[in-house]
Amino acid sequence: MKVIELKGKNAHLTNMNNINIIMGRNGAGKSRFLRDLEKSNSDNNQLFNISYISPERAGTFRRDGSVLTSISQDPTWLRQTRAFNQAGNFKAASATLFRETEVLYLRRLAATPEIREDSTRNFKTDRLSKVNQLLTNISLEMGRVDFEFRSLSDGQPISPDQISSGESEAVALASEILYFFDTIDTTKMNVLLLDEPDVHLHPDLQARLGKLIIAMLDEFKSHAESIAVCLSTHSCPLVCSLADSRYVSLGTKSFAVDTVELKPASAELRKVAPFFGHPLSLSLSEDAALILEGEDDERVWQQAARTSQGRIRVFPVLAGSVDQLGRLETFCADLLRTLYDNPVAFSLRDGDGLVNQPIEHTPPVKRYRLRCYAIENALLTDPCLALMGATWQGFVAAAIKWGEENPKNHCRDLLKKLAESDDRFRYQKIKEVRTLVCAALECKKPWEVVVGQAIGALTREDLTNSNMLVDFLGTELVSDVIFRNVA
Structure with missing residues (x-):
């Protein structure tokens, strides 16, 4: 009975999957959107089992008698108290639901022989461990009467009101997620609406929360047709x-x-995930995504960033081909506009045979084309040769000597033609001989390291003075990418 769309009075969510992520900037109306879906469909209890988790979740993760009474006496109480951005006593209700989750799991255990006969499965391994995977300094344990928090350093009990807001948030959210899955009604469409579950959580904890949701869907995959988790978030992790x-x-x-x-x-999304998945480090370093065609380019720019000691603030994102690079440019442009106020990203293509063909920016992605065939051609510029202790004339002599000493090497003739060229093969493919350039000059560094180090060593003066490496890379690229944050 898979439902592919969910309609509210105004809200409309189409092409639903098991996990549905809704992204948007502050003020876009994400919370109102989810509440409209909940309000419009909760009364249709013949078709839907729907639950809304508000974004501001107050209180302490401790069972409260008044909350338990309210839940028991009024089936609509929980829904009504969470129908706003700020939900009072939220975590006390979560603690109550987690206790109910234990009861539900034990009933399922008793009724399901394949679980009961598996000695590795019980409430502690299947449920409690999932909560504790979100915690770093404490653990949630089964006490004599109720669940209790304990310090991982000395094993001492900790009062629920003494744990951090992030830990309290994580435990409450995990409890809500586990309760949702353990109360699935296979005759209905079960929908969990999570409104900004990342609030108050460290980026690493946000990522682990995502893994918890996936783990629960894996466990209930036989009921996947009747499950939809819809979450609104700003969280890249x-x-x-x-x-x-x-x-x-x-x-x-x-x-x-x-x-x-x-x-x-x-x-x-999977390609760009390593960049967008670490916003804490990015906010500190102001890195910008740099979309690249191949692994060679990626290694060069990683080395350049290291050599510059933080001056070049880019995070290489590997496309793998020209076609994929174009798709990544479009995807990143859309996602960046959704997430950030003043976003910027860069994209760099090989020159190939298109050096003189103009390429336009697609804001917020700035696009560039190398002013040479490919990044390895920069190895033959004066700054790179200097790093290997040579000049062009020195390389010519070394290449001829190397050819004489290695007459049977299949790349000997190409290396000789390179040495005899007038333009250093700037617009030609030299992939077959790039390692031989280093070998002829007796340079022990990989060619990617040489080029990366030369790029990382560029100065602002190189933009105005004659510099062959800047010419091969392109003045606009060097100015925008390398000196983006330099006054």
Whole structure:
């Protein structure tokens, strides 16, 4: 009975998957969108089992008698208290639901022989361990009467009101997620609406929360047709932790637009996930994505960033081909506009035979083309040769000597033609001889290291003075990418 769309009074979510990620900037109306879906479908209890988790989750993860009474006496109480951005006593309700999860699991254990007969499976391994995988300094344990927190350093009990807000947040969210899965009704469409579950969580913890959701879907995969988790988030770590799952689709919510069309997580998202997945480090270093065609380019720019000692702030993102590079440019442009106020990213293509063909920027992605055939051609510029202790004339002599000493090498003639060329094969493919250039000059460094070090050593003066490496890379590229954050 898989439902592929969910309609509210105004909100409309289409092409639903098991995990549905809704992204958008502050003020785009994501919370209102989810609440509209919940309010419009909760009363249709013949078709839906739907639950909304509000973004501001107050209270302490400790069972409260008044909360338990309210839940027991009024089936709509929990829904009504969470129908707003800020939910009071949220975590006390979560603690109550987690206790109920234990009861539900034990009933399932008693009724399911394949679980009962597996000695590795019990409430502690199947449920409690999933909560504790989110915790670093404490653990949630089964006490004599109720669950209790204990310090991992000395094993001493800790009062629920003494644990950190992030730990409290993680335990409450995990409890809600586990309760949702253990109360699945296979005769209905079960929908969990998570409104900004990343609030108050460290980026690494956000990513682990994503893995918990995937783990629960794996456990309940036989009921996948009746499960949908819909979450709104600003969190790149959370999105990227979910990106590899086959369950995931992604959509963006814009202001005054109430239809969100979901699309399956793409190869582009998986490629760019390492960059978008670490916003804490990026916010500190102000890195920008640099989309590159191949692994050679990636190694060169990684070396350049290291050599520059933080001056070159780029995060290489590997496309793998020209076609994939184009798709990544489009994907990153859309995602960056959704997430950030003043985003910027870069994309660099090989020159190939198109050096003189103009290439336009597609904001916020700035696009460039090398002013030579490929990145290895930069190895023959004066700055790179100087790093290997040579000049062009020195290389010519060394290449001829190397050819004489290695007459049977299949690349000997190409190396000789390179040495005899007038333009250093600037616009020709030299992939077959790039390692021989280093070998002829008795340079022990890989060619990627040489080029990367030369790029990382460029100065602003090189932009105005005659510099062959700047010419091969392109003045605009050097100015925008290498000196982007240099006054």
